């Protein structure tokens with residue numbers, strides 16, 4: 001993973017942690033909150049199965065609970081790896097219990113929203129039942145643009161057109177009719 005990750009906003013000291021250490025910390029946190037949830041006074045709470053944790057979420061969401069239709073199946077928690085690397089504290093202390101609370105709310109009450117049941121589980125965890133994070137995520141797809149010039153203006157083109165020009169295709173400016181040439 002390139003260090004350019006940490007040119008984006010991050011918690012102080014976040015660079016110190018290796019990804020596998022952070023994965024393990026996340027899994028331990030999931031286990032911690034699930035064990036806590038098993039003590040909720042509800043007939044099915046003590047049977048709550050341990051979910052799987054995946055670090056394959058991209059985009060703006062910090063985490064995502066994936067519900068399983070079958071009662072015996074635990075569901076999954078998906079964690080945004082980029083945010084985990086840059087905001088390990090926030091992710092482990094808030095995002096993980098937030099997502100565990102979703103799985104628990106679903107297992108016990110069949111609720112998937114941020115309603116009363118989810119909120120009561122968050123309060124049981126001693127966590128504020130807030131839903132939005134302040135971490136600065138980056139969009140899943142970053143459309144890199146390439147700079148070209150003609151006789152009259154700058155053109156920003158996508159990767160596909162950039163590749164075609166490199167293969168020898170000529171694109172001309174509609175305004176001045178000159179061929180685009182790379183500004184790099």
Ligand SMILES: [Zn+2]
Nearest residue numbers: 098102114131
């Ligand atoms: Zn949520």
Ligand SMILES: [Zn+2]
Nearest residue numbers: 150152173176
């Ligand atoms: Zn032009």
